[in-house]
Amino acid sequence: MKPKVILTQYYQDEPIAQLRRDFELVIVEGSGKSIAQVVKENPDAQALIPFLSEKIGKDIIDLGKNLKIIANYAVGYNNIDVAYAKERHIWVTNTPDILTPATADIAMALILSVSRRIIESDQFLREGKFNGWGANLMVGKALNGATLGIIGMGRIGLATALRAIGFEMNIVYYSRTRRQDLEQQYHFTYMPFLDLVSASDIVSLHIPSSPQVKHLFNKEVFDLMKKDAIFINVARGDLMDEAYLAEKLEKNELFGAGLDVYELEPKVHEKLLQLKNVVLLPHIGSATDKSRLGMAQMTIDNVKQALAGQTPQNIVAEFKM
Numbered sequence: 001m002k003p004k005v006i007l008t009q010y011y012q013d014e015p016i017a018q019l020r021r022d023f024e025l026v027i028v029e030g031s032g033k034s035i036a037q038v039v040k041e042n043p044d045a046q047a048l049i050p051f052l053s054e055k056i057g058k059d060i061i062d063l064g065k066n067l068k069i070i071a072n073y074a075v076g077y078n079n080i081d082v083a084y085a086k087e088r089h090i091w092v093t094n095t096p097d098i099l100t101p102a103t104a105d106i107a108m109a110l111i112l113s114v115s116r117r118i119i120e121s122d123q124f125l126r127e128g129k130f131n132g133w134g135a136n137l138m139v140g141k142a143l144n145g146a147t148l149g150i151i152g153m154g155r156i157g158l159a160t161a162l163r164a165i166g167f168e169m170n171i172v173y174y175s176r177t178r179r180q181d182l183e184q185q186y187h188f189t190y191m192p193f194l195d196l197v198s199a200s201d202i203v204s205l206h207i208p209s210s211p212q213v214k215h216l217f218n219k220e221v222f223d224l225m226k227k228d229a230i231f232i233n234v235a236r237g238d239l240m241d242e243a244y245l246a247e248k249l250e251k252n253e254l255f256g257a258g259l260d261v262y263e264l265e266p267k268v269h270e271k272l273l274q275l276k277n278v279v280l281l282p283h284i285g286s287a288t289d290k291s292r293l294g295m296a297q298m299t300i301d302n303v304k305q306a307l308a309g310q311t312p313q314n315i316v317a318e319f320k321m
């Protein structure tokens with residue numbers, strides 16, 4: 001008998017065919033049932049593959065009587081109660097590396113879109129307002145010579161910084177672990193967190209979400225940013241006080257912001273939707289054909305390894321401690 005695997009939503013056809021070949025596959029999407037119901041009805045399932053938008057808490061983990069692995073289809077895994085899974089000896093894995101270039105591209109795309117007012121300009125033209133070249137038409141912020149403050153010099157932070165070098169930006173960073181190797185190789189400058197916030201022309205967030213850093217960007221921190229600075233978040237929405245950011249943007253106390261993530265996803269703060277100085281994306285950081293296929297493959301590889309009694313290749317940090 002093939003081992004049973006629960007996939008919460010459809011991903012690409014090829015990896016789904018692969019899952020069907022090797023496992024008895026149960027897909028939650030389209031069943032009209034919740035994840036909890038499906039897990040409850042399939043207590044023999046040995047693996048669960050969830051999406052980042054789905055909360056996998058103690059309740060669901062307890063229903064998975066025979067679960068050996070929760071293979072998250074994302075690099076971030078704040079949707080999973082990892083401590084409890086670990087207590088229950090259930091592996092938790094994620095999909096690092098494969099989505100790094102795509103996510104860094106989106107950070108860079110947001111930096112460009114906000115600084116050069118790309119979306120606003122496109123809308124302006126479509127509304128028939130382009131009546132000729134003008135010295136003051138859609139003037140944005142120069143990137144060359146600007147200081148980009150990277151918060152979190154992990155894989156995606158670094159990939160974003162390397163892209164920004166191509167735009168002649170100066171890179172400053174704050175990270176839990178100081179990277180003197182990168183400082184030497186790329187002339188990055190390390191700064192304490194609050195110093196970085198007040199010194200940067202663009203602040204870009206690249207740290208994982210956790211209860212300790214909820215609203216890392218609160219009123220006090222946002223208020224340290226330069227009045228003409230740009231705030232970029234492609235990490236997680238709960239790292240920022242979204243309502244306060246909206247208030248600041250409305251009062252033009254920042255040049256702009258570019259967001260791919262939101263505090264109460266998929267809800268977006270009502271005020272942000274009315275503003276021209278913010279570019280809003282629907283959490284598409286990893287959304288390229290290449291990275292989404294690679295992410296799916298990683299979930300399958302991790303499941304196969306766990307069910308074969310091996311340590312899966314992408315266990316999350318908490319399992320390495």
Ligand code: DGY
Nearest residue numbers: 074075076284285286
């Ligand atoms: C992830 O995988 O955690 C990213 O947020 C996807 O964009």
